[in-house]
Amino acid sequence: MIEIFQYGFMQNALLAGGIASVLCGVVGIYVILNRLVFIGGGIAHSAFGGIGLGYLLGANPLIFAIIFSLATALGIGAVSERSKVSFDTAIGVFWAVGMSLGIVFVSKSPGRAPDLFDYLFGNILAVSYFDIKIISTLTLGMIVLVALFYKELLILSFDPLYGEALGLPVFRLRLLLLSMVALSVVVLIKIVGIILVIALLTIPGAIGRQHAKSLKGIMILSILLGISFVSAGLLASYHLNTPSGATIILAASGAFFVSTILAR
Amino acid sequence: MRGGDEEISSGGWGRDAGPVFMTDEPAVHIEDLSVRLGGRRVLEDINLRIKEGDFLGVIGPNGGGKTTLLRAILGLVKPERGKIEVFGRSPRAARKQIGYLPQKSLFDPKFPITAIEVVMMGRYATRGLIRRYTSQDLDSAREAISLVGMSEYADREIGSLSGGEQQRIFVARAIVSAPRLLLLDEPAAGIDSAKQVEFYELLGELNEKMTIIMVSHDISAVSAYVKKIACVSRKLYYHDSKELLAEDIEEAYRCPVEMIAHGVPHRVLRPHD
Numbered sequence: 001m002i003e004i005f006q007y008g009f010m011q012n013a014l015l016a017g018g019i020a021s022v023l024c025g026v027v028g029i030y031v032i033l034n035r036l037v038f039i040g041g042g043i044a045h046s047a048f049g050g051i052g053l054g055y056l057l058g059a060n061p062l063i064f065a066i067i068f069s070l071a072t073a074l075g076i077g078a079v080s081e082r083s084k085v086s087f088d089t090a091i092g093v094f095w096a097v098g099m100s101l102g103i104v105f106v107s108k109s110p111g112r113a114p115d116l117f118d119y120l121f122g123n124i125l126a127v128s129y130f131d132i133k134i135i136s137t138l139t140l141g142m143i144v145l146v147a148l149f150y151k152e153l154l155i156l157s158f159d160p161l162y163g164e165a166l167g168l169p170v171f172r173l174r175l176l177l178l179s180m181v182a183l184s185v186v187v188l189i190k191i192v193g194i195i196l197v198i199a200l201l202t203i204p205g206a207i208g209r210q211h212a213k214s215l216k217g218i219m220i221l222s223i224l225l226g227i228s229f230v231s232a233g234l235l236a237s238y239h240l241n242t243p244s245g246a247t248i249i250l251a252a253s254g255a256f257f258v259s260t261i262l263a264r
Numbered sequence: 265m266r267g268g269d270e271e272i273s274s275g276g277w278g279r280d281a282g283p284v285f286m287t288d289e290p291a292v293h294i295e296d297l298s299v300r301l302g303g304r305r306v307l308e309d310i311n312l313r314i315k316e317g318d319f320l321g322v323i324g325p326n327g328g329g330k331t332t333l334l335r336a337i338l339g340l341v342k343p344e345r346g347k348i349e350v351f352g353r354s355p356r357a358a359r360k361q362i363g364y365l366p367q368k369s370l371f372d373p374k375f376p377i378t379a380i381e382v383v384m385m386g387r388y389a390t391r392g393l394i395r396r397y398t399s400q401d402l403d404s405a406r407e408a409i410s411l412v413g414m415s416e417y418a419d420r421e422i423g424s425l426s427g428g429e430q431q432r433i434f435v436a437r438a439i440v441s442a443p444r445l446l447l448l449d450e451p452a453a454g455i456d457s458a459k460q461v462e463f464y465e466l467l468g469e470l471n472e473k474m475t476i477i478m479v480s481h482d483i484s485a486v487s488a489y490v491k492k493i494a495c496v497s498r499k500l501y502y503h504d505s506k507e508l509l510a511e512d513i514e515e516a517y518r519c520p521v522e523m524i525a526h527g528v529p530h531r532v533l534r535p536h537d
Contacts, residue, residue, distance in 0.1 A: 033375065148394050155385050158375055162437075165338050165364045166388045167356075213421060215376050 004238055009125050013234060013244070016127040016135055020191050021204070021226025023139040025219050026146050027184045028205030033157040036181055037202055039076060042091035043178075044185045044197040046072035046098025051119045051189075052105030061119060062134055066186050068098060073178035081171055122193030122245025124234065135187045142180055153177065154215065191230070192245035203252040204229065210263035229255065289352050291316045291445050291475040292337055297346035299332055306332045310346070310500045314492075316444070319471045321490035322479045325517050328497035330479040331367060334447045337477070338364060350445060360389050363443035363474070365434050368453045373423035379433045380405050380418040386440035408436040412466060427454030428463060439470060446470065448478040452485060464489040 004010055031040055050068030054061030072094045080087040106113050118126050127135075146153065155163040156173045164170050181201075188197045204222035212218040233248030240247070290313045297310040306329045314320055324330050335341045336348055339355030350358035363386070386408070387401040409418050412432040417425060422433060431451055438446060451467070452460050467476060468489055480486045487493060487506070494502035497516035501508055 033372070151384075151388065151391075151397060152393065154377070154381070155388060158377055158382070159366075159369055159371060159385070161369060162364070162366050162385070163388075165335075165340060165366065166385070167359055168388060169393070209374070209376065213376055214378070218376055 004235075009127075010234075012127050012129070012132060013124040014231065016132050016191060017124060017230030017234065017248075018227050019132070019135050019139050020187055020200070021230055022223050023135075023142055023184055023187055024201050024204050024226045025208070025221075025223030026139075027142055027180055028201045028203075028222060029208065029215065029218050030146075030153060030157060030177060031181055031202055032205050032209065034177065036178070037198060038088065039073075039091055039178065040181050040185060040201055041198045042076065042095040043069045043072050043182050044189070044194050045095045047182075047185060047189060048102035048119070048194055049098040049100075049105070050102075051116075051194075052102035052109070055109040055113050055116075056105045058110070060130070062131065062186060062190070065119075065189060066183065069182035069185050070179055072098060073182035074175055077171075077175045077178045081174075118193070119189055120193050120195060121243060122189070122191050122196060122248075124191045124230070124244045124248070127190050131190050135190070138183050138187050142184065145176070145180060149173070149176065192248055196245055196249045199249045199252060200226070200229075203249075203256050207256055207259045210259050225252075225255070289316070290314055290349075291318065291351060292477070293347075293349040293352075294337075295347045297336065297348060298344045299329070299336055299341055300344040301332065301341065305344070306498065307336070307496070307500075308498050310496075312494070312500060312502060313504070314475060314477065316475050317471070319468075319476045319489070319491040320478070321486035321493045322477060322496055323481065323483050323486055323493065324496040326481065328516065330496050331449055333496055333500075334364075334449055334477065334479055337445075337447060338362060358445075360441065361444045363438035363441065363446045365431075365438040365446075365448045365451050367449040368431070371422075375423060377422055378419050379414065379422055379425065379436075380409060382422050382433055383408055383418075383436045383440050386437040390441050404440050404442075405436075408440040409433070411439065411470075412436045428456065428459040431455055431463065432466070435466070435470075439474070442473075444474055446474050446476045448476065450480055451478060452480065452482065460485065 005014065031037060047065040047069040050064035050066070051061040053068075054064040076087070076090045076094055079085050079090045106116060115123070115126060117123075152168060152173055155166070155168055156170060156177065160170050184201060185197050188200050192200045204225040205218060207225055208218040208222035212221045229252040230248055233251040234244055236242070236251065237244040237247035292312065292314040294310050294312040297307060298305060299307040310333070322330050322333065332341060336343060337350060337355055339359065348355055351361055383405040384397055384401060387397060387404060391397060391401060406415070406418065409415055412435050414429065414432050414436065417429060417433070422430060425433065431454060435451065438448070448467070452463055455463055464485065467478070470476065478486065478490065491506060492504065493506050493508055494500055495508055495512055495516045501512035501516055503509070
């Protein structure tokens with residue numbers, strides 16, 4: 001069992017999974033408390049447009065995924081705030097536009113798109129050194145943002161109407177939080193894929209919330225949970241010869257069901 | 265300018281600060297105010313002058329603009345016409361001197377936050393964006409929690425408290441920066457009637473230190489504890505006293521006063537001349 005961790009790709013995978021777990025722990029609980037789970041799903045799928053464009057232009061798809069997901073996050077935030085379009089309608093539209101653009105771009109790309117499935121379903125074993133650099137930079141940035149805006153994000157999540165009365169820049173903070181969700185989604189795409197991103201972002205926080213009382217406690221617990229899900233899923237996928245992303249999510253959701261029953 | 269604000273708003277309660285209300289300047293001065301929301305005129309030609317130290321109860325039918333009036337005083341809605349001054353300044357400039365308890369919000373009862381953390385939120389305006397809370401903020405929060413009689417609940421999760429206990433915590437949050445004006449929107453909502461007396465008595469104590477404007481639909485409860493009463497139904501009916509005219513009430517509620525008079529104690533209604 002130990003020898004499999006001697007492979008370079010396995011070490012990369014664990015390193016990426018560990019860093020991503022820190023990110024999920026720090027950002028995931030805000031997604032849950034602000035009820036942004038569905039938005040996170042929309043942002044993840046819209047990122048596919050960026051991945052398609054990356055293929056078309058022959059550049060790193062992850063870079064364009066960042067641009068697409070950020071634009072979607074800000075777009076959903078602005079459209080639902082400044083127009084009569086409701087939040088979930090805006091999500092639905094951005095979700096579909098991103099996916100369609102991605103499919104069109106990929107179809108026009110020169111040659112085949114060999115690792116397209118890795119982006120859709122995740123392949124933590126294919127994480128490159130460059131990917132790890134992107135993942136750790138974004139995670140570090142996210143920790144800094146949460147540390148800086150801790151008290152503001154708490155008011156925003158708990159009672160935004162009261163925050164407004166305090167003079168809190170509620171709309172801008174909401175855009176900041178949506179952008180953080182967008183960047184987190186990009187980090188997780190390589191690991192579990194677009195379709196499963198939202199599960200990894202929210203399940204550790206959802207379990208953490210059932211057992212820890214404070215926001216910081218939930219963050220720490222969900223980081224530890226995330227690391228164990230990624231490692232357990234990775235090991236299981238190696239031994240059962242199953243896709244890594246889906247196996248990680250199955251480990252996480254299994255734990256979620258057990259925890260929900262225990263927490264009753 | 266900013267430094268001066270800091271001193272006022274972070275100066276704590278100052279138990280022995282002597283006379284609290286020293287000026288003749290009105291706490292709130294509203295002139296010819298009209299507010300339009302979503303194409304509908306919610307408030308029209310409002311004129312109101314509230315002295316420092318007053319305790320004004322604002323009643324009125326649902327959708328009559330009570331909450332909008334409070335939000336206008338906070339500077340959260342833009343007037344279509346007219347002028348609002350709070351302590352002689354614009355509502356935004358006076359924001360640090362205003363404490364606010366919004367209408368009971370449906371927050372997540374399992375939100376991972378303790379009572380004292382909720383109270384600390386009220387220190388945001390004093391501290392500002394990005395700056396961390398200091399030990400002074402914590403001291404103020406503890407003092408505010410003790411003032412509302414909730415010290416032993418400080419570290420409990422907000423969701424584990426009863427409706428009345430939660431409202432006390434939200435009052436503590438509203439007064440944690442020692443405001444000169446306290447705006448309360450239906451503060452007794454969710455408090456069972458046995459506990460309401462104690463709660464209104466607490467507000468009476470707070471009124472010794474600050475001007476209070478309280479919105480409520482419960483006319484009889486309001487009339488027993490406030491010093492002045494106003495009625496809002498798009499227009500404002502106010503006579504700088506604790507009495508309203510029967511025709512004011514009839515016009516505001518659009519029904520004969522007998523229909524609602526069972527809820528209106530006689531001390532509120534001034535007899536016809």
